[in-house]
Amino acid sequence: MRFNEKELVSLSRQPSEMAAELGMRGPKKGDVVKKRLVKLVVNFLFYFRTDEEEPIGALLLEQCRVEKEDSQTFSIAFLDEAERKYLFECDSEEQCGEWIDSIIKASYEFMRKNLIFYRTEIHRLTGKDPLEQYGISDETRFQVSNGLQLMPRDTSSL
C-alpha cells in the first residue's frame, strides 16, 4: 500500500511534548528490548534509533489498547490481538502514567467522542449548536449519532 512517506517523516520531525528514550520491545516472540527515541505526534507513535533523523517506524494509535503492565512499563496492543503487544519501559512510574494518558488522548476517535459530547452538552445548556458558527455542523464526522449513522455511497460524483 502506497503512502506519503516523505510527508509522514516530515510530520515526525514536528515538535512534540511527548518524546523520550524508552525501552521498546516488539510484539513478536523473540523480540528484545531496544533503546528507542519514541515520539508522539498527532495520532502516530514514531520510533527512532537514537540520533537518527528518520524514524524506523510509525504506529497509528487508533483501535488500540494501552495498558499499564507494571510500575514503569506500559503496553499497546493493536489489531484486537491482546497477546501481541508492544512494550515500553519508562524511567519512572510518573513518566509511564504520562505516556499512557497522552497516548489515549491522542486518538482521533477519543477526540471525536469528546467533541460530540461537548456539542451535545452545549446545545443542551444553551440551545445552540456550537459548530454552526464554524460552518461545519453538517459534517459527518461531527454528528451526534455518529456511531449509528450509515454512510451513504456518494454516487453523485459521476
Added chain:
Amino acid sequence: MKLHEKILTHYLSCTSPVDKEGYLYKKKERNATYQRRWFVLKANLLFYQERPADRHLLGVIVLEGCAVRRAEADAQFAFSLVFGPGLKTYRFAAGDRQTQESWVKALLSASHCYLSLLVRDLGRQYEEAKQQQGSSESRSSSALKPSTYSFLFTAQGLTTTAVVREGRSFSASTVLQAPSIPTKVVAKKSPKLWPRRNAYVTPLNGPAPLYGEWPLVGFDPLEDFSKLHDYYGQEVKKAREEWLRSRQTEEERSDEDLIDLG
C-alpha cells in the same frame, strides 16, 4: 520508514464510521492523466482503492500538514492537497461542483490538529455554558460570540502549518477563520460572523501558492463564480479540452455515465 499498514487497514474496517467516501479522479504525477479511484476518508487518513468492493487498498494519504486548495486551472472541479516545499501535491478532480465542495469541506476539517483545536474551543465553551447555566441573567442570542474565544478556525493550511510548528502549545492569540462554504443547509449565523469566506482558498501563512493556481485574492469564488470563470477564461477551456482527451484515452473502467461537461 515502516508504516504498520495492518494497523491502518484494521482501523479502516473497524466499526467506527467513515467520514466520507466516493469516487474522485486522482492525477497521476508522471503522465498527468486522471484515474478514477474510490476514496474513503476516515479521521485524518484518506484511503484509496480502485472500486468500493475491493479488498486491496492502493494507498493512503495521511492528512497532516497539508493545505486544501481549489485548483480550477488544473481541471474542472479540481482541488489539491499541498504539503509544502519539497513535499508532494496530490491533485484530484470531482465530477461536479457539489462533490468538489463536499470533499474540500470534509478535507479541510479532517486533520488531527484541526480537531484538537476544535475540541479545545468547545471544551471552553462547555465550561462557560456550565457556569452560566445557574446565572439568572437572561442570555441574548449572541451570548456565545466568537470574540469571546481566542480560538477560531481556519483553512487547513493555516491551522496545520502554523500549529504544528508551535507543537502543542497553542498561543491564545492564534486567530483562525472558518471555512464557511455555502451548502444546502446554510449556517444561520456564519455569513455575518465570518465575512472572509475564501479563507480556504488563500491561507495567509500556509505554503506559498503555486503561480497560476490561485483565483483572485480577496473575493469569494463561490459568490463571484462568474468573475472567476471569466478570469480563467481561455485557461479553463484549454484545461478542459486536455482533460477530456486524457479521459478518453483512459482504460474503460467506468460503467456509469460519463460526466456531463456540457
